[in-house]
Amino acid sequence: MINFNDCDVIIKGTGLFAESASISQSNSLSRVDFMGYKNSELIPNGGVSTDIQISYKPVASSETVFSTISELKNFASGLSPIPVEIAGLECSGYITNFTLSANPNQVANASVSLICYHPIEGSISEKRGTVYYENDPMKFVHGWSTIINYNNTGFASTYAFDYSISFNYSPMYCLGEREPKSVILLGGQERISVVKDRNVNVDFIGTGQVAYIFNSSDNTAKLKEISAYNGNINPFITINFDQCAITESAINANVDDYLKVRIVAERNF
Amino acid sequence: MIYPIKNCRVTFDNQPILINQASINVNASLSANVLEGESLPRYFVPSNGLAGRVDFSYFITGRDFLKDYVSDSSRTIKCDFGGMYFQSGCLTSYSLSVQPNSPLLVNASIVFFDNLKGSFSPSYEYKQIKAPILNSSNCRVSGLNISGDLNFISELNYESSMDISPVYLDNESNIENCHGIAFGRQRSSMTIRYPFIHDDISVSGKHSYINFYARSSGGTLYDIFSVSGQLISKSIKYSNDAPISSELTIIQDSIIPAPVVSGFTPLSGEAGETFKITLTGSNLKTCSQVYYADAVSKHITKSDTEVWIYVPKVPLSGLFTVITQGGSATSSEYFAVTDAGIGSF
Numbered sequence: 001m002i003n004f005n006d007c008d009v010i011i012k013g014t015g016l017f018a019e020s021a022s023i024s025q026s027n028s029l030s031r032v033d034f035m036g037y038k039n040s041e042l043i044p045n046g047g048v049s050t051d052i053q054i055s056y057k058p059v060a061s062s063e064t065v066f067s068t069i070s071e072l073k074n075f076a077s078g079l080s081p082i083p084v085e086i087a088g089l090e091c092s093g094y095i096t097n098f099t100l101s102a103n104p105n106q107v108a109n110a111s112v113s114l115i116c117y118h119p120i121e122g123s124i125s126e127k128r129g130t131v132y133y134e135n136d137p138m139k140f141v142h143g144w145s146t147i148i149n150y151n152n153t154g155f156a157s158t159y160a161f162d163y164s165i166s167f168n169y170s171p172m173y174c175l176g177e178r179e180p181k182s183v184i185l186l187g188g189q190e191r192i193s194v195v196k197d198r199n200v201n202v203d204f205i206g207t208g209q210v211a212y213i214f215n216s217s218d219n220t221a222k223l224k225e226i227s228a229y230n231g232n233i234n235p236f237i238t239i240n241f242d243q244c245a246i247t248e249s250a251i252n253a254n255v256d257d258y259l260k261v262r263i264v265a266e267r268n269f
Numbered sequence: 270m271i272y273p274i275k276n277c278r279v280t281f282d283n284q285p286i287l288i289n290q291a292s293i294n295v296n297a298s299l300s301a302n303v304l305e306g307e308s309l310p311r312y313f314v315p316s317n318g319l320a321g322r323v324d325f326s327y328f329i330t331g332r333d334f335l336k337d338y339v340s341d342s343s344r345t346i347k348c349d350f351g352g353m354y355f356q357s358g359c360l361t362s363y364s365l366s367v368q369p370n371s372p373l374l375v376n377a378s379i380v381f382f383d384n385l386k387g388s389f390s391p392s393y394e395y396k397q398i399k400a401p402i403l404n405s406s407n408c409r410v411s412g413l414n415i416s417g418d419l420n421f422i423s424e425l426n427y428e429s430s431m432d433i434s435p436v437y438l439d440n441e442s443n444i445e446n447c448h449g450i451a452f453g454r455q456r457s458s459m460t461i462r463y464p465f466i467h468d469d470i471s472v473s474g475k476h477s478y479i480n481f482y483a484r485s486s487g488g489t490l491y492d493i494f495s496v497s498g499q500l501i502s503k504s505i506k507y508s509n510d511a512p513i514s515s516e517l518t519i520i521q522d523s524i525i526p527a528p529v530v531s532g533f534t535p536l537s538g539e540a541g542e543t544f545k546i547t548l549t550g551s552n553l554k555t556c557s558q559v560y561y562a563d564a565v566s567k568h569i570t571k572s573d574t575e576v577w578i579y580v581p582k583v584p585l586s587g588l589f590t591v592i593t594q595g596g597s598a599t600s601s602e603y604f605a606v607t608d609a610g611i612g613s614f
Contacts, residue, residue: 036278173369
């Protein structure tokens with residue numbers, strides 16, 4: 001029996017401070033019945049796929065998932081699966097979803113979902129002991145050092161930040177093979193959600209309003225490690241939101257709470 | 270009483286088949302007679318004999334016996350459909366649909382012009398399915414004059430159809446059974462979809478062929494679906510939810526003759542020895558698999574009329590079956606394996 005603290009969670013060779021990790025494998029058997037025969041059969045009608053989900057606390061200096069996402073967004077040639085290992089089980093997968101959220105006075109949270117079309121290798125085992133896990137708590141990405149407004153002035157403060165990106169793939173299955181010959185990235189969608197105390201009007205087109213969120217000339221969110229609170233260290237996670245469209249603005253007022261406005265912007269690629 | 274499909278046994282020429290969907294229709298050819306000044310017909314008169322049709326889909330579990338009727342479409346088929354039966358059906362259409370990682374599914378239609386006799390009789394002789402259903406993940410494709418790698422085919426469809434019509438004579442007294450069957454033109458085609466868009470369609474045509482090898486997970490070849498003819502059409506599909514792909518169609522321009530096995534030598538041998546058998550016949554040059562006693566045997570195709578077969582050391586008499594692009598053929602004689610006996614030291 002292996003305890004949670006004895007499990008490696010590794011993406012692209014880098015250990016993650018994971019709070020949860022799951023591997024779910026399924027095939028595509030479908031039932032068929034035949035005229036005049038008693039039994040039914042379960043026959044393959046598609047490939048085998050594995051879904052992996054990991055939620056973790058990101059470390060700014062060693063955040064590898066986000067760098068992979070930046071390459072995917074640019075449709076870099078030679079799409080390749082990235083290696084993942086959970087408790088000794090290894091496979092190579094394609095990122096389908098990534099989220100990053102930062103709230104005041106809290107360590108940021110991240111999650112990544114991948115899909116694998118190839119078999120899982122290895123067996124459940126304890127930590128290898130050879131993987132490096134960051135042991136400096138000041139290296140975690142934190143709400144203290146997350147900057148949405150560059151100048152931190154003007155259009156309202158930001159009380160919460162959520163970012164998500166999803167990718168659509170088309171696995172190319174061919175006759176004579178059980179695994180896809182190739183996996184094509186078709187596109188994806190980015191979404192940013194911030195909580196402020198000033199609203200924006202959602203217009204018909206939705207463009208040209210992103211500056212209201214950032215109030216800066218570069219339309220970026222910058223997430224740094226805790227030790228960068230004083231602003232002297234370059235950001236390690238920079239999310240740019242040029243050409244986003246604001247799709248939603250929701251105002252909520254509750255007893256014993258200040259008025260909040262959640263603004264959502266989206267971009268497709 | 271209402272019955273599920275499990276109580277309806279369907280056989281063709283007394284051979285079982287894994288049908289998952291079927292329908293049988295019988296139509297009377299009646300013409301309406303509408304008198305002048307009236308909008309509704311006063312009466313109906315027969316304009317032709319009865320015509321029936323069975324449409325069904327089934328999974329291939331090995332050599333598909335119905336495929337033999339594609340190359341020999343004049344053969345008649347008997348059908349027992351849950352106790353209702355006809356004797357003189359003809360295969361009018363046959364299509365194989367192949368998708369990745371999916372079972373091989375055939376859709377076929379048989380027409381018949383004799384009466385549908387009998388009545389529905391539920392079957393309670395439940396049987397277990399023993400043969401594995403062939404899956405496309407174990408199959409292979411080869412071809413000629415097709416640009417691009419044929420290992421990247423994502424979809425394949427083989428279709429064959431035959432125009433079939435009944436022949437009635439004037440003053441035929443028994444109008445319920447037609448005098449004969451007229452067979453029209455046969456059309457066979459193969460369509461593949463893959464991610465290459467090179468091939469050009471020539472105004473004068475371009476000779477090509479595609480072979481699809483239906484194999485089991487163990488690699489045993491059970492059947493070949495072949496179309497040899499002209500590359501007749503190409504379509505390129507652009508979609509935001511799939512890679513760019515093109516669809517090519519080859520239409521058959523010549524008959525691929527079915528193999529014939531006329532005999533073999535020697536006719537017998539002693540158990541415990543490996544035998545080299547010389548099998549003779551015709552249309553054997555595309556022989557790609559030989560079976561002895563339902564097991565695959567090593568073979569060498571020497572010519573269009575001769576195949577060498579190496580029978581393993583099995584103490585079992587059996588028949589020889591060859592598989593070519595034109596179909597399959599089985600020897601009429603058994604190869605006899607005799608016991609060496611204990612008399613010889």
